[in-house]
Amino acid sequence: MGFLDSNYLFENDSARYLYNSIKDLPIVDAHNHADLKEILNNExxxxxxxxxxxxxxxxxxxxxxxxxxxxxxxxxxxxxxxxxxxxxxxxxxxxxxxxxxxxxxxxxxxxxxxxxxxxxxxxxxxxxxxxxxxxxxKPQKLLQQMNVEIMCTTDNVFSLLKEHQQIRKQLERPLILPTWRTDTVMNLEEPEWLESVEQLGENYEEDISNLKGFMRALQKSHDHFEKLGCVAGDHGFFEPISYPVEFNQAEEIYVSALSGVSLSKDEIKDFKAFLLMEIGKMNQKSDWVTQFHIGTVRGYREYLNQNETQGDGGDISTYKLEIAKNIKYFLNHFDSQLDIVLYSMEPTHWFTLSTISRAFPNVYLGAAWWFSDSPHGMEKQLQQISTVDLYYNFAGMVTDSRKISSYSSRTEMFRRSLANVIGRALERGQIPRITAFNLVGWVSYYGPKELFFEKISKI
Structure with missing residues (x-):
């Protein structure tokens, strides 16, 4: 086998045959970090x-x-x-x-x-x-050559999406949709929280000096994203937190935070729990998919935070966080009412997440994420899915890419890894041939498209 040749990642002939059946399917990518200005400028x-x-x-x-x-x-x-x-x-x-x-x-x-x-x-x-x-x-041509059919950028909740308004007029394929990312207005312990909340209020013309005004601005943002085709919320946190919190309690915390009052850990948790439930309700009303990216320890290497020009690269993962207890209230509140996708960058959490997914028909496992989106990580996760949950309820591959050139290479790596895992099962007599071919097609394209983009004909 030569380096990256036609047999790359394959252990048997069945894997190669399965891959040939999916390699030319279009790419649907529900989560990436595309620079929309780069695509719009098309230079x-x-x-x-x-x-x-x-x-x-x-x-x-x-x-x-x-x-x-x-x-x-x-x-x-x-x-x-x-x-x-x-x-x-x-x-x-x-x-x-x-x-x-x-x-x-x-x-x-x-x-x-x-x-x-x-x-x-x-x-x-x-x-x-x-x-x-x-x-x-050029960017637009390259996306078309890669057969990217639909892609979702990651957009801050306070964005007015001006580039999205322009790109829809300029480009028919791929269809580029925004994704509603709420991290900056949820994490009120972070330095940028106040600036983000103020930006939300300014952009959506609401007085955010009280919680009602903030929630009106948040709803306006949600409505604006929906008008521009958004089909998913994208919410990242170290630990998800959900339990019932009264509006009056959340308002006291919110006003204190605006005033610069130091908040306790419990108050921070209470606000996050309140806001997460409200976000879930907005997503449910709009029939959006709700994505949770769980477990990132941000800025762990402090040296990289001291100089903005040094950018990212100091984030890590850890097994030491509570997931099952923390999302129980959210999942049960929206049981069978809201499609929820769970991503974890820490492989030790996959078993817990797969058992949670198995328990709820509306909960899906997201792709092996960040440090795990390698052939080793992908195959390990795919095997975990089949052990506990179902491939047909897997949310599918997302590129998570920050550069256009890698959309096809990341997708190819996933599809080859998938073909190898299913090809191995086929060779071992675990799956009939026709079932294996149908399965890899569903996981590669048809399943993710149905989950995320079923509403696309209404846009």
Whole structure:
């Protein structure tokens, strides 16, 4: 088997046959971090660094691990200097999925077969410069070539979505929809909370000096997102918190927070529990999917927080958090009434999440996320799903990508991993052949499209 050849990730012939049945299916991506301005401007990328690494903290972290100075990662060094630094250490990151993703991008998107190293860096730089300068090599065209059918950006709750209004007039395919992200107005213990709340009030023309005004602004935001085709809320937190909290109690906490009063841990939890339930009610009324991204410990490496130019890369995961107890009230309140997708970046939580998903017909497991979206992580999670829950109730792959070039490579890695897992089961006599072919098609495309985008014909 050659590097990234046609048998990449396959252990048997059944896996290859299954993959061939799904490899050309369109991509539907319910969660990514696309730069909509980049897509809207639709200009050529200037070089390989801009395409592959300028916005990718996965790359930055690995460069730091191999001793590359920050100047050549997020600093003021030229893009070529940064690319040469990355290429020099690239063979040293083999085994990490980033090594495969970027090589897949080069081979599948740019048609460059050279493996990245110090010896090939100059050649790849020059060759990619020529390719990226071609008139047809622009964001919108690339998305179409990758067969991206529908994609959802991640948008802050206070956004007015001006780019979305423009892109809908300019581009028919892929259909690009916003996703309602509420983290910044929920996490009132964070420094940016007050600024985010004020921005929400200003953008949606509501007096947010009391909780009623804040909730009116939040509802206006929700309505605006819905008008522009939003089909999902996206809510990230370290630990989800849900239990009944009275409006008057939440209002006292909210006003105190606006006034700069120091809040207790219990007060912070009470406000979050109140707001999460209200968000759930809004999503239910609009028939949106509600996505929970659980377990991220933000800013763990404090050095990276001291200088904004150094960006992301200091977040971690931990097994030490409570999930089952904390979302019990939310899940039971919305039992069979609201589609809920649970993502966890920590593999030790998958068993708990899969048993929760099994207990509720409206709860789905999200794709192996962040540190787990590798062939190893994907296969491990897929096997866990089949052990406890059902593939047909899996929410499917999301790219979570910050760069357009990786939409197809991340999707390919998932579909190959899926084909390998199901192919193994087929070879072991666990699944009939026709059932296996139907299953991989459902998980790759038809299931996620039905879950997230069933309303699309109404938009």
């Amino acid at each position: 050529n990328w200037h070089d390989i660094w801009e395409l592959e690494a300028a916005s990718d903290h996965y790359v930055w972290e690995l460069m730091r691990k191999r001793g590359v100075p920050e100047e050549k990662i997020t600093g003021k060094a030229s893009n070529k200097e940064k690319w040469m630094a990355l290429a020099k250490i690239f063979p040293e990151i083999a085994g990490n999925p980033t090594y495969e993703w970027i090589h897949l991008d080069l081979k599948r998107v740019l048609g460059i077969e050279e493996n990245i190293s110090e010896n090939t860096a100059e050649k790849i730089w020059a060759k990619s410069k020529r390719i990226l300068a071609e008139p047809e090599f």
